[in-house]
Amino acid sequence: MKTAYLLIPVAFGLLTLTACGEDTVQTDPTYTDKMHDDMYKNGSLVSDKGGFSLFGGGDKKKTSDGSGIGVNGFLWRASLDTISFMPIASADPFGGTILTDWYTDPKNPNERTKLNVFIRDRELTADGVKVSVFRQTKAANGGWQDAPVAASTARDLENAILTKARQIRMAQKQIK
Numbered sequence: 001m002k003t004a005y006l007l008i009p010v011a012f013g014l015l016t017l018t019a020c021g022e023d024t025v026q027t028d029p030t031y032t033d034k035m036h037d038d039m040y041k042n043g044s045l046v047s048d049k050g051g052f053s054l055f056g057g058g059d060k061k062k063t064s065d066g067s068g069i070g071v072n073g074f075l076w077r078a079s080l081d082t083i084s085f086m087p088i089a090s091a092d093p094f095g096g097t098i099l100t101d102w103y104t105d106p107k108n109p110n111e112r113t114k115l116n117v118f119i120r121d122r123e124l125t126a127d128g129v130k131v132s133v134f135r136q137t138k139a140a141n142g143g144w145q146d147a148p149v150a151a152s153t154a155r156d157l158e159n160a161i162l163t164k165a166r167q168i169r170m171a172q173k174q175i176k
Contacts, residue, residue: 102136110138128162
């Protein structure tokens with residue numbers, strides 16, 4: 001009789017684990033950025049105030065552009081647009097970090113580049129974005145070795161992101 005009582009939790013646990021199967025996610029090929037923008041134009045799908053907060057104080061965390069992410073939405077979108085030709089290794093919209101994987105330009109196969117983009121502010125300011133650029137060149141033995149990067153490269157990328165962010169903000173103001 002004791003064995004039957006022990007089997008009940010074990011059977012329940014096994015049933016629970018079998019429900020944790022792997023599902024595949026199907027994407028809709030007709031989904032467009034326009035649909036995304038329309039879906040979130042008044043905030044998020046959860047709330048028309050741009051998201052929610054588990055611990056209250058949601059208004060304190062609201063960004064100037066009305067997005068529900070933790071950093072300036074214009075800088076976030078502009079950063080992704082500006083470096084869209086590079087493979088993204090990691091992106092954290094709440095921490096404001098975008099890390100790319102190594103990118104090799106087909107025209108120059110002996111050199112590769114990697115970027116780290118940090119969005120540091122919720123406001124659209126000149127010092128709201130910081131870019132770190134890493135460069136490697138192919139050595140004679142076929143391995144990769146670190147190479148210097150011109151100081152202006154990171155600054156040029158930061159300026160391109162800021163310019164794109166301002167364009168996105170102006171386009172959004174014209175829609176309203």
